[in-house]
Amino acid sequence: MKRQLVATLLVLIALPAFAGYVGAAGIVALLTHADAGRGLERPELVRRMAHRTRARRRLLSSSPTKEANRPVRAGLGAGGGGSIVTNEYLVHLSVGTPPRPVALTLDTGSDLVWTQCAPCLDCFDQGVPLLDPARSSTYAAVPCDAPLCRALPFTSCGGGGSGGSWGDRSCVYVYHYGDKSLTVGQLATDSFTFEPSNGGSADDQSSERQLTFGCGHFNKGIFQANETGIAGFGRGQWSLPSQLGATSFSYCFTSMFESKSSLVTLGSPAELQSSGSVFQSTPLIKDPTQPSLYFLRLKGISVGSTRLPVPERRLRSTIIDSGASITTLPEDVYEAVKAEFVAQVGLPVIGAEAGSALDLCFAMPETAAPFWRRRRRLADVPVHVPSLTLHLDGADWQLPRGNYVFEDHAARVMCLVLDAAPGDQTVIGNYQQQNTHVVYDLDNDVLSFAPAQCDKLAASL
Numbered sequence: 001m002k003r004q005l006v007a008t009l010l011v012l013i014a015l016p017a018f019a020g021y022v023g024a025a026g027i028v029a030l031l032t033h034a035d036a037g038r039g040l041e042r043p044e045l046v047r048r049m050a051h052r053t054r055a056r057r058r059l060l061s062s063s064p065t066k067e068a069n070r071p072v073r074a075g076l077g078a079g080g081g082g083s084i085v086t087n088e089y090l091v092h093l094s095v096g097t098p099p100r101p102v103a104l105t106l107d108t109g110s111d112l113v114w115t116q117c118a119p120c121l122d123c124f125d126q127g128v129p130l131l132d133p134a135r136s137s138t139y140a141a142v143p144c145d146a147p148l149c150r151a152l153p154f155t156s157c158g159g160g161g162s163g164g165s166w167g168d169r170s171c172v173y174v175y176h177y178g179d180k181s182l183t184v185g186q187l188a189t190d191s192f193t194f195e196p197s198n199g200g201s202a203d204d205q206s207s208e209r210q211l212t213f214g215c216g217h218f219n220k221g222i223f224q225a226n227e228t229g230i231a232g233f234g235r236g237q238w239s240l241p242s243q244l245g246a247t248s249f250s251y252c253f254t255s256m257f258e259s260k261s262s263l264v265t266l267g268s269p270a271e272l273q274s275s276g277s278v279f280q281s282t283p284l285i286k287d288p289t290q291p292s293l294y295f296l297r298l299k300g301i302s303v304g305s306t307r308l309p310v311p312e313r314r315l316r317s318t319i320i321d322s323g324a325s326i327t328t329l330p331e332d333v334y335e336a337v338k339a340e341f342v343a344q345v346g347l348p349v350i351g352a353e354a355g356s357a358l359d360l361c362f363a364m365p366e367t368a369a370p371f372w373r374r375r376r377r378l379a380d381v382p383v384h385v386p387s388l389t390l391h392l393d394g395a396d397w398q399l400p401r402g403n404y405v406f407e408d409h410a411a412r413v414m415c416l417v418l419d420a421a422p423g424d425q426t427v428i429g430n431y432q433q434q435n436t437h438v439v440y441d442l443d444n445d446v447l448s449f450a451p452a453q454c455d456k457l458a459a460s461l
Contacts, residue, residue: 027207027244027266029194031106033256034088034226042257043408046358046417049256049325049431088224089253089322089430091231091264094193095213096136101128104231106251106264107323108440111236111292112175113243114183114214115229123216124223131228133188133215141170142187148212149173149187151237158186173214181221183229188215211243233322234292241266241442250439251322252454253430255402262454277437277450280395284445293319294440296447297393298426301333303340304386310336317425320438320447324429326419327404334420337388341416344386350413361415364407383407383414390428397449403432 088105095102095115102115116123118130133139142149144157149171158170171187194207216229232239233249241249246266254260285295298318301308310333329337338360342349347362364383388404390397407414417431437452 027194027209027246029264030092030261031251031253031264032090032092032103032261033254033259034090034105034224042406043411045256046406046408046415088227089251090227094195095131095190096133097138097191098136099191099193100131100136102131102228103128103226104229105227105323106233107230107321108233108294109292109319109321109323110177110230111232111234111239111242112173112183112214113211113229113231113238113240114175114185114216116219117185117215117217119217121218123219124221125225126228127225128228131215133186133190136190138191138210139215140189142189142212144169144171146171148238152187155187175214177221181223182219183214183216184218185214185216188213209244211240212238230323232292235286235294235442236292239292241440247443248439248441250437252437252452252457253322253434254454255434256431258455260455262457277452279437279439279448279450280397281446281448282392282395284440284447286445287317293321294447295319296428298390299393300391301337302387302389302391303337304344306340306344306386307391308333308336308340314424315426318428319425320428320433322430322433324427325431326417327429327432328419328421328425328427330424330426331420331422333426334418337418338416341386345384345414347383347414358406358415358417358419360418361413364409364412364414366412385414395449399432400435400451403434403436 090103091106092101092103094100104113104115116126116130118132118134120130123130141158144155149155152171152173152175154174154176156172158172172185173187174182174184176182189210189212192209192211192213194209214229219229233241236242240246244266249264249266251264252262254262282296285297287293287295296318298315299312300315301310314330314333341360345362347364350361350363362383385401385405387401388399390399404417405414406417433449435452435454437450437454437457439448441448
């Protein structure tokens with residue numbers, strides 16, 4: 001029945017061929033957290049993130065054994081899918097002529113760029129009108145015999161469905177993600193406009209490119225109303241950096257607890273590193289079995305001054321992922337981290353909220369003060385929390401305290417914001433990357449990172 005439904009939906013519009021290589025010299029787009037501006041309290045934001053992580057993990061655990069052993073990504077291989085995104089940072093840009101706004105999840109774990117389109121046969125709710133190809137004078141369908149269409153893992157030729165109004169012989173794609181999320185639609189080209197609202201003249205701020213994307217007519221999965229689709233930033237030819245010919249890109253995620261924006265940049269690496277911070281660098285590794293992903297060589301983990309006795313082979317499969325929320329460790333590695341935190345924090349361990357992905361929480365004393373605020377009373381002292389360091393090849397990434405513990409002082413609870421999953425893969429998620437300027441040098445396969453106030457960095461570019 002499901003196959004029949006998908007087959008019925010493979011009746012989509014038609015587009016011209018791949019837009020080709022376009023030089024990218026400093027293309028910039030606005031970047032916000034998906035929950036920004038909703039007025040949610042800090043505990044609620046963390047609960048939402050944890051519940052989305054839990055939902056994703058449930059879907060993954062019900063997959064076939066092969067996929068269950070890949071808890072975050074199947075990658076773009078024979079399976080033709082990509083990541084699942086849970087705690088999203090959204091890239092804001094416009095598509096079509098005249099330009100229509102879209103908000104796409106920045107996902108370094110997948111390649112396809114897509115947004116929901118009208119007519120929508122089965123879609124998730126979104127906060128802005130659907131992109132309507134019929135209203136764009138620059139929209140064109142990719143023919144099903146085009147090389148780019150044949151390069152996608154799952155494509156077919158669209159028929160004349162919906163009374164023939166969807167076109168014929170157009171490239172119909174099916175693109176699935178590791179958590180069973182799915183987008184089905186028409187591969188197309190259209191005009192993409194990047195214009196961050198950061199001041200300056202229109203000529204300085206606006207950049208327009210003709211790009212290939214998925215116009216999704218059937219989209220199912222764990223999505224939010226603030227987003228309209230996904231912008232793949234992986235290594236494959238369909239990703240946004242690849243289509244723009246970018247030799248580098250960077251992002252800087254603002255805190256999920258603040259309604260502030262930042263920027264994602266593609267190109268101009270010299271300018272990106274002029275913010276005054278000291279960058280550390282580590283090699284980006286390629287894995288032919290998961291060609292879209294950005295692998296890192298993680299050599300060890302320290303809690304405080306204690307380097308955990310975890311064999312390096314257990315950390316061999318490590319990726320950095322902008323689409324995943326909470327950093328995920330293999331179960332035995334997570335248990336080692338958890339045990340060391342219990343030993344060093346020295347506070348009573350309490351049960352986590354039912355259904356939460358945060359299963360290690362501590363009861364804080366009444367005198368505990370938020371570490372990010374000035375003490376109101378002499379008796380108020382921040383709770384001691386040991387440092388957490390990821391030892392990478394050539395770099396030690398010591399995470400800021402707020403990037404791995406969450407403190408709810410009203411409830412007097414402090415939780416470790418890490419997760420475990422079956423399998424061998426370690427995933428460095430976006431919660432751990434908050435207020436860190438991360439630069440991907442694609443020419444030299446180098447990842448650089450430095451602490452940053454991301455909203456201020458955006459203002460300086």
